[in-house]
Amino acid sequence: MSLFRQRIERIGTALLDAAGAAIELWLVYVSTIAGILRGLSRRRGGRGRPRGELVRQLFHIGNKSLIFIIVTLGFIGMVMAYQACLQISRVTGDFSQIGPQTLRLIVSDFGPTITGMMLATRVGAGIAAEIGSMKVTEQVDALRMSGVLPIDYLVVPRFIASIIMTLMLTTIGSLVMFAAGGLTANYSWGVNPNLFFDLSQVRPRHLVLFVIKAATFGAAIPVVAGFCGLRARGSSEGVGWATTAAVIGSSFAVIVLDFLISAAALFVTGGDL
Amino acid sequence: MTTAIRLEDVHKSYDHRDVLTGVSLDVPRGGKLGLIGPAASGKSVILKLICGLEQPDRGTIEVLGQNIVGKREAPLGDLRQRIGMLFQNYALFDFLDVKGNVAFPLEQRGGMSPDEIAKRVETRLRAVGLAGSEHKLTSELSGGMKKRVGIARATVADAEIVIYDEPSAGLDPVTTQKIYDLLAADHARTHATVLAVSSDVVALAQFVDEIAFLYRGQIVYRGPAATIVDAPDPIVRQFVRGELEGPLAEVRA
Amino acid sequence: MIDEPPAGSLDHLRPQRDEPPPPSPETGIVSRAFEGIGGGAIRIAQEVGGIVVLSGQVLRALVPPRIDRRELVKNLYKMGNRSVPIVVLTAFFAGGLMTLQAGPFVIKFGAAALAGWAAGYAVLREMGPILIALMFSGRVGANNTAELATMTVTEQLDGLRALAIDPVQFLVVPRVIAMITMLFALTIIGDFVALAGAAIVARVMLGIEWSTMYHSFADNLRPYDFFHGVYKSLAFGGAIAMSSCYFGITVRGGAVGVGRAVNAAVVAAAVSIMLLDFFLTYTTG
Secondary structure (H helix, E strand, O other): OOOOHHHHHHHHHHHHHHHHHHHHHHHHHHHHHHHHHHHHHOOOOOOOOOOOOHHHHHHHHHHHHHHHHHHHHHHHHHHHHHHHHHHHHHOOOOOOOHHHHHHHHHHHHHHHHHHHHHHHHHHHHHHHHHHHHHHHOOHHHHHHOOOOOOOHHHHHHHHHHHHHHHHHHHHHHHHHHHHHHHHHHHHOOOOHHHOOOOOOOOOOOHHHHHHHHHHHHHHHHHHHHHHHHHHOOHHHHHHHHHHHHHHHHHHHHHHHHHHHHHHHHHHHHHOOE | OOOEEEEEEEEEOOOOOEEEEEEEEEOOOEEEEEEOOOOOHHHHHHHHHHOOOOOOOOOEEEOOOOOOEOOOHHHHHHHHHOEEEEEOOOOOOOOEHHHHHHHHHHHHOOOOOOOHHHHHHHHHHHHOOOOOOOOOHHOOOHHHHHHHHHHHHHOOOOOEEEEEEEEOOOOOOOHHHHHHHHHHHHHHHOEEEEEOOOOOHHHHHHHHHHHEEEOEEEEEEEEEEHHHHHHHOOHHHHHHHHOOOOOOOOOOO | OOOOOOOOOOOOOOOOOOOOOOOOOOOOOHHHHHHHHHHHHHHHHHHHHHHHHHHHHHHHHHOOOOOOHHHHHHHHHHHHHHHHHHHHHHHHHHHHHHHHHHHHHHHHOOOOOHHHHHHHHHHHHHHHHHHHHHHHHHHHHHHHHHHHHHHHHHHHHHHHHHHOHHHHHHHHHHHHHHHHHHHHHHHHEEEEEEHHHHHHHHHHHHHHOHHHHHHHHHHHHOOOHHHHHHHHHHHHHHHHHHHHHHHHHOOOOOOOHHHHHHHHHHHHHHHHHHHHHHHHHHHHO
């Protein structure tokens, strides 16, 4: 077979694999929602989610990521403010709009996006590692032997916890980002804090966008990571590969979803954002 | 029904590799069947197919009168609660302690009060010789202890079918004997249907009624366990006796 | 001498961890909080120390350079070629995202010329290098940690040492070089793709002409903006490489340990990227 045809075949197979994986991923998402609805209706008696698991996941995902988020978003907040001030000083020298515009950008995009990327690495890797090692040591099969649906037991608690915690962490992270930015602007460029910490440019639509993005990212990460974890095969290598795939997949999902939501927002508001 | 498990012409392949190429097997109710064969011959795959953990490419599988093939996960869950399984690598839940592990099938099935469950768990743990270990974590257990917890979990619900995947692998001869005594005592008590996979043919033969030999994806022999060493089939004889010379030479390791 | 630890022993890298005593039941919430923070700080310090020691070993192995050529080439290929698709896609979306952020200004004030400048500036200096580095950390760093961790757990590293081969020299050094080189190359490629992505999105969604974008880039962006981002990638590459290798070879426990090692490596890399970005931006403007 010619090299060209081989290449085409490889691309074709890769695309088919990707399509198959995308469909499976969508099924995981749907099953997760179904699992939540099942849990809410309490039809199945004692079967399913373990008691206290939700709280454990909230702690695991939330509290333990707090420092990480504060540190990373703090630093990048400083950097972004610095870069923005640098550019302004080169062009107009008018620093009055830096603060409000920065806040607008943080609320409508950078806050959720960067928090999402950070959580995609931390939470995505964590979930995939946990679920992956359970899959590889046949604990998932053992769960199924007791009539438990792995999605209900493993993914759903993490899904709910992740959405809640992502919203909270994004809020905290965005505040830290903004505050750090203000400090930097003041320290390096002498921007008056009163001038910087100005909320006037943030409108309800930005807050809506904030919530939508943070919730979407919070939902996407555990679905992707759980999916990768449940597909782990083999032993330690399987877990390693599942964790890697989860980090890549969640990060990429955050970026793509961010893009799609931003584009949609632009259309819906006719650019008035 | 008189047949607890029935497989007919079952085929299964993974990644273009044919593992099972037409397996037909049946286990009568209350009977004990042992399954032996070379490594990676597909014994564990058969167990997984019976439990519906995987689906065959072709063939029929009936468990307790119900067809497994094509069944969805939720109804399979109901059926699985009538089956107890000991996994080859124990598959103990590392997020639960010993008590939590053994109590799990009972809790999921529902219908028992926490006290009843606790009592049942205690009885089981005592039977497997682990009384007092309720609160140990799986990381604190030795291999033999984990195996026994696995057996306790598989038998705690007095399931109609019990499947043991390598109940004595990696254990010393004395512990092996204890384990098989335990399995025999359980069977005498519950008259459950038993399917056991083991590479320790001698110990297995003392426990089960019949032994089936899986070779190259098919069941090539099935006969009484007591006379397995003198089986008419030369391949089986060579395998059971551990001889190096014979028709079994090309084993796919 | 049989008693001496073999050359290339990794024990000094593993934190000699005396687990802190569990808090006694009477301890109040505040004391427990302090213990938690203190314990966490000690752990972080141990890990940072371990990474620094490993870095020292890597540097020492570079002078004079004794690198296994085959390992180097194998890793260059694995980390470079196979990462291109995901990095390219990420860069494309990152560029497009920046354009969308500039969108409101363009639509409201008609400042089409600004779009290229704003998007380009953000991409070249910050968003490009950071997002590409994060993606690289996920794709290559995590994979590398998983591989090294699996090798450690299956005692292959011990096997190498038994053959008097220093695992740091044989395994770690080629990977570190490969990762730094490849992230550098990928950032360069990624920057261009991001600019292209920005232009495409500008054209398709905001109706800005190609020429406008091009001029916007050319007039407002300086070569230094490009280099500023690209040389940051060298530092990011180093951070990712060291973190990835360190957590890979100091893994403990079986399959679960591997997962945890990957988790730790990826988190450490992300934090390092942010910290380094901060320092580099401040010191080099």
